[in-house]
Every structure is written in structure tokens, then in C-alpha cells.
Amino acid sequence: MEIIKGGVTAAKGFCAAGLNAGIKNNEKKDMAMVYSEKPCVTAGTFTTNKVFAAPVKWDKDIVANSPFAQAVVVNSGVANACTGKEGDDACAAEAKAVSEALQVPESAVLVASTGVIGAQLPMDKICAGIKELPKKLGSSLEHGTLAAEAIMTTDTVDKQVAVQIEVGGKTVTVGGMCKGAGMIHPNMATMLCFVTTDACIKKDALQKMTKAIVSDTFNMISVDGDTSTNDTVLVLANGMAENDIITEDSKDYQTFYDALFYVLRELSKKIAGDGEGCTCLFEVQVKNAAAKEQAKVLAKSIVTSSLTKAAIFGHDANWGRILCAMGYSGADLEPEKVDIYFESEAGKLKIVENGKATDYSEEKATEILSKNPVIAIADVKMGNEEATAWGCDLTFDYVKINADYRS
Template sequence: MYEVIQGGVTAAKGFMAASTAAGIKYKNRPDMAMIYSTVPCRAAGTFTTNLVKAAPVKWDKNQVTGGADAQAVIVNAGIANACTGKEGMDYCARTAAAAAESLDIKADSVLVASTGVIGMQLPMDRIEAGIRAMAPELKGSLESGTKASKAIMTTDTKHKEAAVQVVLGGMPVTIGGMCKGSGMIHPNMCTMLSFITTDAAISKELLQEALSEDIKDTYNMISVDGDTSTNDTVLLLANGLAGNPEITEKNEDYKAFCEALNYINETLAKKMAGDGEGCTALFEVKIKGAQTKEQAKILAKSVITSSLTKAAVFGHDANWGRILCAMGYSGADFDPEQVDLYFESAAGKLQIIKDGVAVEYSEEQATKILSQQEVTAIADIKMGTAEAVAWGCDLTFDYVKINADYRS
């Protein structure tokens, strides 16, 4: 079992963070962050499935798959460094070189990440100045980690971080993380950046496997607007400073590590879905009674990406026909005349349909349930025992306003 603790990327031993206002796009607010480990780390990563990949995604993928240790991550908000050609890749190299010089580490141990407007080139003078400003300000305090999580925000309204502690091999091990994401978020590495740090001693191969497996049920099960970003990146760094016996096989310690990692990833994923651009509610969809988990996932994703369903949640309208409709065009086979559907929130739980047909229910009670900040739709398709959960948000007027003038 793990214990939820306060903190984020600086919660684990040996990790520090800093942030600064570099003036990349935003004025009078921090827009750059640095994560640093006092010793080299084993690194794992997962990246966007969009064929149009930002330069930082290509850089990090090359570094992680190439086997190089990682010791620092440089993140900027405001400009995505996507669709920027060779110049964009050269800027990644310049960013790594500047960090290497400021931190006295190897350039190939520096990972980079960007989020913001696509197509604009980075102002490298400001990026390099930001790196020089952050290096002497690195601290391992929880406050510095929180400040870093705020510096990487774009249209986010809340910073997002989480941390847990778990005992592995008799030693306390910490996993912490921070992320940003509010729009251009859709399953399959949803713009979304997540940085996870741990002092666990674990092989690079198992670190990568743990991350790759876990994103299937966490980050890949969220959607805000159906758009898969060019910049999606999840990085997991492990520096081994906890002193636990190194995890080199899938034993009980590996299982416990994966459970703790899952808490971090699911918590951060839900924070992103619940902070979707302009949203007022986190919308959770649970599919029960499926034949396979894949069938349940397809159905759950179809519902959370339905614009009509998202609009109904915003209007606190128990328009269950939209949910059944979204399940019907998902591509997954099921019998609509066997479906039971419920709405649930802090205000209670209410059955809406039984065997595909509406039951008598109070519209007033349904509205109360759908008026909460977290709303769940539960659909039982009565075909088996498999389940899946997906997370999204409602669709509001403000989503259009935010994205109509995002570049200005």
C-alpha cells in the first residue's frame, strides 16, 4: 500500500526545481521551469501518437530510447516549438547545451518540453537567459515544486501535482509528479505534459514498461476536446536515491511500485480532465459488465468525447439518449436493450434507464446530481465482468471563447 503525501516533482530525494518569468509569450508571470536531479536518472517516456510531432517530442524520444541517463528537464510555456522544422530541432540542442553549461552536466542528459502556440519559433535569447536565471535558484522544497507546476501552465486554471510514498524492500520510496493540460487533449497521449520523479532504484526496462502499461488506463482515458496534441509527453525519472534493492524483475516490489505510479498518473490525468478549457465539471464514465476491457474502453471513450453529451452535462440535463447514442456509434458491439444507466455525484445516485428504456425518475433530483463539480455516468451492458473508466468534462461557451482567440 502507498500513502498519499504532500508535494510534487520535488517530493522524492535528490530532486530540485526552479521557475522563472522569461517573457516567452506571457507577460508578468512565470513561463519556464527546470527539474534537476543531483545524480543521473534512468528515464522512461511516452509520447504523442500524432504524426505531427513537436521538436521536443522528437528530441526526448531520441534521448530516452537511446539509453542516455537524464538529469534535467527544461520546460517552457507559451510556444510549442511544433512545426518548426530543422530550426526547432536546433533550438532543442541549444536549450540542452545551455542547461548543460549552467548545471555542469552532459547535454545528452537534458530533456526538453514545450507547450503553447504551434508554428512559432522559440525566442532562444529568452530561453537561454531563463535557464541561466533558474540554475542558481534550484531548491528541493515543496514550494519550489509547486512554483514549477504553475510555471508550465497555459490555459490551465489550476496547477496540478501529486505525490505518494511506498515501502519497497523495507525502504521508503517516493513518487511525485506535476502536469499541465487543459485543451487539445484526447486519448492516445493526450496539449499535455507530465513529469514524474522517483527516488526508486529500478531497471530502465521495467521503468519503461511500468509507465507504458499505466498510461493505457490513465492519460489515454481522458479527453477534453477530441484533439490529440503535437506535444504530448510523459517523462518518468528514477534516481535510485531511496536505497531500496534495485527492482529488476516483476516481483512484489514491482507490483507495489506500479500501484503507486498508477495513483500519480490517474490523479494527474483526472486533474487535467477536470480543468478542461472553460469547463465547470469533471465528467466520468464507467462501463461495467463488458466482455473485454477493450470493449469497455471503446464505449467509455465514445461517451466522454460526445459533444452533445458534454453539452448536456453543462446544462445539467439528464439527456440519456445522447449517452446511448454515443455508445451505439462507438464501434463496440453490445445490446442496447440490455443497458442499465445511472447518474451519480456527491448529490446522490439515480437510475435513469433499465434494459434500454427510461424508468420513472425525478428530473429535479437528476438536475441536482448533474450540477456537481464531479459527475459520473455508469452504464452496465450486462455481457461480462470487464470494466473501464474514462474522464472528460462538460462543453461550455467559454471553451469556444478561449480557442477562438488563443493566438492573440
């Protein structure tokens, strides 16, 4: 697997665009489009929040019932969540406008929105944007970046990853972009992720691996414990690499799985590391759990703990908060067995051994915790399973951003 530059336009046959449609009432880009020359088999995972946005409902239907998709239109600024029938009608109107502009069926159009909950989409601006976007489509890296920028809200950087693999003598490319900085606790936040690939792959195989990978990547990140109404991961595969079709049984399944896993994991980490107001990516590894699910619950409980996150911001090796978060997670635990380490580019230090503090140097600990990223490792010594979760520190700026997000 080779890591390459790029995002949604890295794979063959995909082009993208981003522009300012005036939705945010400022100078920032707020609409993006992704288009594939050829129809794509499509997989998706979506928020489990019972309050889900209109575009989530629309896309779920397309992914489940439409054989192909060919275009995605995304706006930032307004989430089109809690908007009732008017919100559903807006999605249909978007699809119709894209269908006319790109000459694709309405059933091949995916839509996504991110931003403030409860406001209706400004359909005049959206429709004007949809007419303009096709004129700006292009397949260069720069076009991918324009799209990645247009989907940002409180994100401070655009988020793109791409890789190439060999499948049966053919080069297959997988690239993606995502956004998300707050309301991030995906169970499947206003987290959006779009991955494109030129792989030739069966739809059920793509859906199966996407679901499995999301549970180990996007579902293992948390910025603030709030699961959004709009979380969406979409994977579009247009087959233009001309590899032999990948099925669940083919030997190339794992090769492609690994590539998609890498892209989704790195995109997840980019969201966690750009969490609202954060100063560092905080990675938590739980080792030697009795079961994988237990390891995941423990890792996610630590990475979600406000007290632990504030301590990380303070470069304070307050391991008691980590052990405390493990204790209330609901997972099996024998606290008197637990070892805890902190690690970063400044080194690795065992802070806790068998549930009690080691004679560690606070000075060294603070040095380790002052770097980015910071890793906490908890060895629970109950089995052989492990899991990793990603989050960030809790800072003054998180509060600042969220005390007046709407203003």
C-alpha cells in the same frame, strides 16, 4: 501507500525552479527546470500524432538511447511544433545551454514545450532563462509549485500529486506535475507530465509499467477530442531511496506500479477536471463489458461526445446522447441490455434500464448533475470487464478560450 503533499520535488534528490523568461510577453511564469542530484533511469510515452513537436523527437531519442537523464527544461507559451529544422536545432541548443549551466551531459537533458503551434522558440529569452534557472533551484514543496505553475497555459490551477510507499524497508516517494487544458485527447495533448521518484528501478521495468499505466490513465482522458502534437509523459527515477532494485520479476513491482498508477491517474483527472472552460470533472465508468478494450472504447466515446458534454453543462440527464455515443463507438453493444446511472455527492440514480428510460425524477437527476464531479455509469451486461474515462463539460467558456487563443 500514503498520499503526501508535493510534486516533482517530493522524492529525494530532486529540485526544481520556475520563472518568467518573457516568452508569453506577460507577467506569468513560463520556464521550469527539474534537476536530480544523481542520474536517473527514464521512461517516457509520447503523442501518436504524425505531426509531433521537435521536443517530442528529442526526448524520444533520449529515452530510447541515453542510459540516464538528469535534467528537464520546459517552456510554456510556444510549442515548438511545426517548426522544421529550426525547431530541432532549438532543442539541441537548449540541451547544450542546460549542459553548460548544470554540468551534465547534453544526452542527459530532456526538453519540453507547450503553447502555440507553428511559432519558433525565442531562443534569446530561452537561453537567458536557462542561465537563470539553476540559481533558483530548490527541493522544497514551494519550488515544485513554482515549476508546476511555470508550465501552465490555459490551465487555471497547478497540478501536482505525490505518494510514498515502502519498498523492502525503504521509503520510496513518487511525485509528479502536469499541465493541460485544451487539445486534450491524449493518445499519448498539449499535455505534459513529469514524474520524479527516488525509487531504484530497472529502466525496462519502468518503461513497461509507464506505458501500461498511461494507457489506463492519460489515454483515458479527453477535453476536446484533439490529440496534441506535444503530449509527453516522462518518469525519472534516481534511485536515492536505496531500495533493492525493482525489476519486472520482483515482488515490489506491483507495489511501485500501484503508486505510479495513483500518481498518473490523479494527475490525469486534474487535467480533465481543469479542461478549458469546464465547470466539472465528468467521469464515465463502463461496467461488465465483454473485453477491456471494448469497455475503454465505450467509455471514451461517451466522454468525448460534444452533445453529452453540453448536456452535462446544462445539468440535463439527456441519456439518449450517452446511449447514442455508445452506439457509434464501434464497440460491441446490445442496446436493449444497457443500464445507465448518474452519480455525484447528491446521490445515485438509475436513469435507463435495459435500454429504456426508467421512471426517474428529472428534478433529482438535475440535482445530481449539478455537483462536481459527475459520474455516469453504463452497465452493458456483456461480460466482466470495466474501464473508466475522464473528461469535462462543454461550456461557453471553452468556445471563448479557443476562438481567440492566440490573441
